[in-house]
Amino acid sequence: MSRHVFLTGPPGIGKTTLIQKVTQALKSSDVPIDGFYTEEVKEGGRRRGFDVVTLSGKRGPLSRVSSDSSTSRRECRVGQYVVDVVSFEQLVLPVLRNVNQGSDAAKKICVIDEIGKMELFSQAFIQAVRQMLAGSGTVVLGTIPIPKGKPLDLVEEIRSRKDVEVFTVSKENRNNILQDILAAVESCRQ
Numbered sequence: 726m727s728r729h730v731f732l733t734g735p736p737g738i739g740k741t742t743l744i745q746k747v748t749q750a751l752k753s754s755d756v757p758i759d760g761f762y763t764e765e766v767k768e769g770g771r772r773r774g775f776d777v778v779t780l781s782g783k784r785g786p787l788s789r790v791s792s793d794s795s796t797s798r799r800e801c802r803v804g805q806y807v808v809d810v811v812s813f814e815q816l817v818l819p820v821l822r823n824v825n826q827g828s829d830a831a832k833k834i835c836v837i838d839e840i841g842k843m844e845l846f847s848q849a850f851i852q853a854v855r856q857m858l859a860g861s862g863t864v865v866l867g868t869i870p871i872p873k874g875k876p877l878d879l880v881e882e883i884r885s886r887k888d889v890e891v892f893t894v895s896k897e898n899r900n901n902i903l904q905d906i907l908a909a910v911e912s913c914r915q
């Protein structure tokens with residue numbers, strides 16, 4: 726039986742939108758849920774980077790476009806974006822820790838959107854996700870990218886776990902997959 730649910734699919738296909746709809750539905754049936762989304766930051770129609778937004782409404786930068794093309798050895802870069810690991814960790818780690826605490830009888834849901842190249846610069850994040858996946862108290866509802874280029878260890882691990890159900894989102898199914906995802910999450914809580 727599955728214990729966690731992940732969505733995958735090409736960039737911009739609608740993974741975050743689906744996770745937000747699932748979150749709304751779960752919240753309205755009083756299921757305890759926390760976590761974070763990753764949102765594009767646009768300025769004047771151009772993408773400037775990405776923010777992390779927690780379900781409780783806190784926001785901070787995950788990455789920003791760098792005008793400097795020289796890469797310093799300490800910099801965490803994905804293409805033209807420089808990742809702000811400190812900001813990411815400050816926002817996300819307390820949320821992940823908090824989800825694992827508390828004494829709700831019912832299992833909590835933790836939204837982790839997403840586990841990708843940028844987020845994986847944080848070793849503390851990797852460790853926190855591994856702990857959550859291995860623990861029995863929290864159901865993870867997350868997103869992972871479609872494999873491309875060098876494999877990402879944690880993403881490969883998630884894909885090969887027997888207790889993870891992965892939905893691949895496409896243009897064809899994105900408007901009728903919501904109920905299946907909800908049902909999968911609900912069954913993970915049993």
Ligand SMILES: Nc1ncnc2c1ncn2[C@@H]1O[C@H](COP(=O)(O)OP(=O)(O)OP(=O)(O)O)[C@@H](O)[C@H]1O
Pocket residue numbers: 734735736737738739740741742743899900
């Ligand atoms: N079912 C849908 N029908 C039409 N447009 C959609 C649908 N779902 C999402 N979109 C639009 O597509 C864009 C990208 O959606 P979203 O951010 O959910 O994708 P994503 O897969 O999470 O992207 P990323 O890979 O960047 O995280 C948004 O502008 C959103 O409004």
